[in-house]
Amino acid sequence: xxxxxxxxxxxxxxxxxxxxxxxxxxxxxxxxxxxxxxxxxxxxxxxxxxxxxxxxxxxxxxxxxxxxxxxxxxxxxxxxxxxxxxxxxxxxxxxxxxxxxxxxxxxxxxxxxxxxxxxxxxxxxxxxxxxxxxxxxxxxxxxxxxxxxxxxxxxxxxxxxxxxxxxxxxxxxxxxxxxxxxxxxxxxxxxxxxxxxxxxxxxxxxxxxxxxxxxxxxxxxxxxxxxxxxxxxxxxxxxxxxxxxxxxxxxxxxxxxx
Numbered sequence: 001x002x003x004x005x006x007x008x009x010x011x012x013x014x015x016x017x018x019x020x021x022x023x024x025x026x027x028x029x030x031x032x033x034x035x036x037x038x039x040x041x042x043x044x045x046x047x048x049x050x051x052x053x054x055x056x057x058x059x060x061x062x063x064x065x066x067x068x069x070x071x072x073x074x075x076x077x078x079x080x081x082x083x084x085x086x087x088x089x090x091x092x093x094x095x096x097x098x099x100x101x102x103x104x105x106x107x108x109x110x111x112x113x114x115x116x117x118x119x120x121x122x123x124x125x126x127x128x129x130x131x132x133x134x135x136x137x138x139x140x141x142x143x144x145x146x147x148x149x150x151x152x153x154x155x156x157x158x159x160x161x162x163x164x165x166x167x168x169x170x171x172x173x174x175x176x177x178x179x180x181x182x183x184x185x186x187x188x189x190x191x192x193x194x195x196x197x198x199x200x201x202x203x204x205x206x207x208x209x210x211x212x213x214x215x216x217x218x219x220x221x222x223x224x225x226x227x228x229x230x231x232x233x234x235x236x237x238x239x240x241x242x243x244x245x246x247x248x249x250x251x252x253x254x255x256x257x258x
Contacts, residue, residue: 016049210229
């Protein structure tokens with residue numbers, strides 16, 4: 001494909017341009033060699049960028065897969081044209097860690113343990129931490145390394161291959177009830193992050209605020225119910241409800257991810 005022009009996607013970093021060109025090349029190569037190919041794990045922003053790039057060439061033979069229904073981090077499966085064989089073995093593997101319920105471990109604890117093995121972030125999918133159990137999704141090339149883990153920090157753990165569907169992740173968010181004058185992104189970010197409106201506007205001017213995984217270019221941009229936004233250094237949020245008060249202001253409920 002060569003150096004695909006991606007100028008129609010604003011705010012791309014150099015690394016993101018390289019990623020998208022690799023994704024577009026891989027889509028075409030899957031067709032050329034008549035076999036499925038796969039990306040590594042992508043976060044939600046990179047998934048959105050990948051879809052935008054693939055849509056630009058009218059690609060339709062790909063799916064996102066993260067190992068379970070509500071996965072956030074996913075790989076892309078590229079299907080070649082006229083592929084009639086059984087569905088390919090997707091290279092996403094799951095491992096369930098068990099440990100004493102009294103030993104409180106966090107997402108950060110598990111991620112740190114995996115990264116300490118020199119496993120790249122792109123090989124790690126979602127990490128679901130419950131009570132006494134944790135399910136981790138990884139790329140198949142690092143499966144054996146992860147299965148050998150016997151300690152997370154100072155806590156002894158037992159690893160086994162497979163996804164324990166009984167694992168219920170602990171709440172990883174809290175709800176904030178806020179009042180704003182409108183659904184302008186600068187005002188909502190100001191209220192959610194607990195900073196001044198001027199500071200929120202400065203973050204937007206510095207390209208540090210995103211809405212639905214796209215960089216926000218205007219402080220007056222509106223956010224809709226269900227919109228996901230983030231401000232660098234202040235976290236990720238979702239607007240889940242809004243109602244007007246008798247005084248004409250807006251009471252909103254925002255979910256802040258922890």
